[in-house]
Amino acid sequence: MTDAALTSAAVAPPVETPFRRFASDFFANKVAAVALVIIVILALLAIFAPWVTPQNPYDLTQISIFDNMLKPGAKSMEGKTFWLGTDEQGRDMFSAMIYGLRMSLFVSAVATSIAVLVGVSLGVTAAYFGGRVDSIIMRIVDLQLSFPAILIALILLAALGKGVDKVILALMLVQWAYYARTVRGNALVERRREYIEAAQCLALPRYRIIFRHLLPNCLPPLIVIATVQVAHAISLEATLSFLGVGVPITEPSLGLLISNGYKYILSGKYWVSVFPGLMLLLTILSINLVGDHLRDLLNPRLKA
Amino acid sequence: MSAPKYLVDARDVSKRFSQEPDLAQKVAGLLGARTKRIVVHALDHVSLGIAEGEVVGLVGESGSGKSTLGRIIAGIWEPSEGEIHFAGRPRNELNDTQRRAADLAVQMVFQDPMSSLNPRMHVAEIIGEAPEYHGIVKASETAAYVADIMQKVGLDPSFAERYPHQFSGGQRARIGIARALAVKPRVIVADEAIAALDVSIQAQVINLFMKLRADLGLAYLFISHDLGVVRHLADRVAILYLGRIVESAPADELFNTPNHPYTVALLANMPKVETGKHAFAPLEGEIPSPINPPSGCHFHPRCAHAMPRCAEVAPKLREVAPGRLSACHLNDGA
Amino acid sequence: MTATLEVAGLSTHFFTRAGVVKAVDGVSFSVQRGQVLGLVGESGSGKTVTGLSIMGLVDRPGRIVSGSIKLAGQELVGLSEKGWRTIRGRKIAMIFQDPMMTLNPVLRIDTQMIETVLAHADVSKDSARERCRQALSRVGIPSPDERLTAYPHQFSGGMRQRVAIAIALLHDPELIIADEPTTALDVTIQAQIIAQVQKLAAETGTAIVWVTHDLAVVSGLSDRLAVMYAGRIIEEGPTAEVLTQPHHPYTAGLLHSLPINNPRGQPLNQIPGSTPSLLRLPPGCPFGPRCTRKQHDCTQAMPPETQGANGVRLRCYHPVAREGAMA
């Protein structure tokens, strides 16, 4: 039999990139799909906050103290409706929340990105070289992970002082170790795969094997962790801000908004605190739902 | 100096793996328990050469060191002792350019067609990466080069943009072979390269190996536990037992008149279709552990001809007939 | 006399998102007391699913959609989970390719074996231990007393497989389903295990279904041979008959492709093409696209099962004629 006959009889599925296959699997789960849509909407709201909010809550010319503590749905002096009410400064709660979300997302996304970068580089290096390099990096990781994140963050911020950059640094420092450990674990498994040996056999240089062959195959499980960690970072940042060591009062995040409104809860003025709280809950819940579904999808044991 | 006998040969190569004690053992050690560093002698002074265009079959039980020897010859691992010579010169003494040429000249085809292909690269990248990187082809000509090689191994070049998971097992095996061929090797180390394939596909891939040998003059180190396939393909066969070569001979002679008692047992246990239903008469005894192999001849606990000497002195691998090597005390009288 | 195992029209389908996978589609065969049935075929042809169906172990999204499985006359399809408990592990035992499917890595061998005995038999712990000791020595494990107190990782691969077989033998089952039990093992160890299985079938009358893709192994071991392709048995008959006079082009092609049936160093006869996906089967005969004997009628409908000479059953419109068969 000729080889031509061979190939023509071969299976010919449509071209399907791993990504496209993955995407179609992902959207098969309705809950996760809805959660992803919510995340996208929240992210867009946050990014385009200046255009979607009725006022800039931190522009003192746009707010009036006479509008303070209005109930949801109440009208302002100028006849505008505050659908979610106002806070003690007379800011529109909706606008304040979107700006708060913007700050929360910004801080946690930047912190997570840097943490991923640092963690992944160190993790892959540890796994590929092994030996002493591995021992040193992993001992630092162990040390880091044996303290509660919140404790480390509190100590760091107490030492560094307030500021958005400081919060980002603190969040990054408490997160990178997770990535380093996860990536190292994956890389140790992947490194034993025959395609790595094949690349070595083809006399490809080390950096190329690490970054083109090893790394891309270690990333998928990382996506799950990164997703969940963003949620974790958001809630950690909210906790820090709630405790008063987080972002400065001039650029409040959701956590700070909750904290500010907290004192009014007992007097029945729930909206100042509850709405930002719900927003925080919705954000974290959506991210976690997406993360859980990603985990299921990427877990080979659950695949048929 | 005359042309070297072998294109690539392993000379007196040993490989030891030491298992580092794990954490629990370390703790036990601190508490005073005696912990031993476990050393596995995967290869014990093995010499094996492959001449230009020759097919050498490598057979042995699981754990006898076949893959280890294959990886060392392919340059993926360094031996603990001994040297690999390429075209008669020690590989470690070559300069960078020569070393790279030597590395590329010996390529490996792996057992598992799926795990040996990077799942995140499409076929054109898998095949084309190395030749482009090493300057074997210009970047602008890579696509045509890849298409040409795919054709050679019987893959439709229009599949170049597909990913490994979109191919059948036999096609994946071909991709692995194409990747090796792309750097113009002269020796291919095929480690159980057909074991994971469908029954009906095995013959296709064996034929491909033979066709490439005829067309390109490739030499093979063919590692397999399928004696029928080895007999069909190999010019010469080496039998490995617990890290030592116990017999090596031209394939005909080895299969017709095996010399070493282990080879005899192996051939007797080889299942054959034509024998029909019969009672199996197995070789007794366990495969000993490579961690503490039996003294003397490693085979003596299972050998029907074992003599007192066998437990004391390891028999030397020596020529028992022209071109035939065997390591057994039974040959001492002759 | 009723056969130990009688499978009739068994269909096991998997209902996946990509479509219905007809992993086993109308399979019938029977195994008599003390007999060995070899079940061979391509990867994915449904051998394992057939075995799992007989054991009542098919999991969602799969289920037995039709057919009957009778063990010594007793219908197993539709049996309650309680009913299965008296059958599985006691009357039918399964040996897997990977013995660690049966063995628990963190428990000692004696713990695992005694537990298995006590689960099905009302005996004292001491007599259970004695039974385990005997089972181990029956599969050729030397010094069973010491071995009983070992953990699975302290055994070699071949020994582990023999322990798994010993566990399968604990209750002298009427039927053993062995799913590629020697595929991962060396020829010498493989021969040891096959020898023990042969002894067992001869001595206790246990019927055996031996799943493999190695024709050479079943030729020496089995009484009857069933060849599966794409979820169906396409040829079934006495082993010697099937292997010396194959009628189905697939069986014939497999035999022709074996190195032993080809002159040394010459290209092997190969079956062209590759195994079809069960989700995209061609119309008519599933082997059609790879078959050299295909004619127009082959693409019209699945060939029905026909009864040939010498007790061979066949699914093919244009079987290989006698002259064309292997000597």
Ligand SMILES: Nc1ncnc2c1ncn2[C@@H]1O[C@H](COP(=O)(O)OP(=O)(O)OP(=O)(O)O)[C@@H](O)[C@H]1O
């Ligand atoms: N990376 C490693 N670390 C420790 N021991 C190893 C390593 N690789 C192989 N070994 C040991 O070396 C010995 C030889 O292994 P090798 O893989 O070469 O055997 P093989 O003949 O290829 O067996 P198989 O037929 O099962 O593939 C075995 O005892 C194995 O356990």
Ligand SMILES: Nc1ncnc2c1ncn2[C@@H]1O[C@H](COP(=O)(O)OP(=O)(O)OP(=O)(O)O)[C@@H](O)[C@H]1O
């Ligand atoms: N849980 C499952 N979900 C969906 N499809 C399945 C499932 N289990 C098995 N299948 C499908 O059923 C078919 C038959 O599989 P089976 O495991 O019986 O093949 P096999 O003949 O044992 O092959 P092998 O020789 O590779 O073991 C395959 O196409 C497989 O993809």
Ligand code: SF4
């Ligand atoms: S040296 Fe002795 S034990 Fe070894 S194979 Fe020869 S006769 Fe047997």
Ligand code: SF4
């Ligand atoms: S039915 Fe037709 S296509 Fe199918 S095997 Fe027979 S001859 Fe070939």
Ligand SMILES: [Mg+2]
């Ligand atoms: Mg190996």
Ligand SMILES: [Mg+2]
């Ligand atoms: Mg199977």
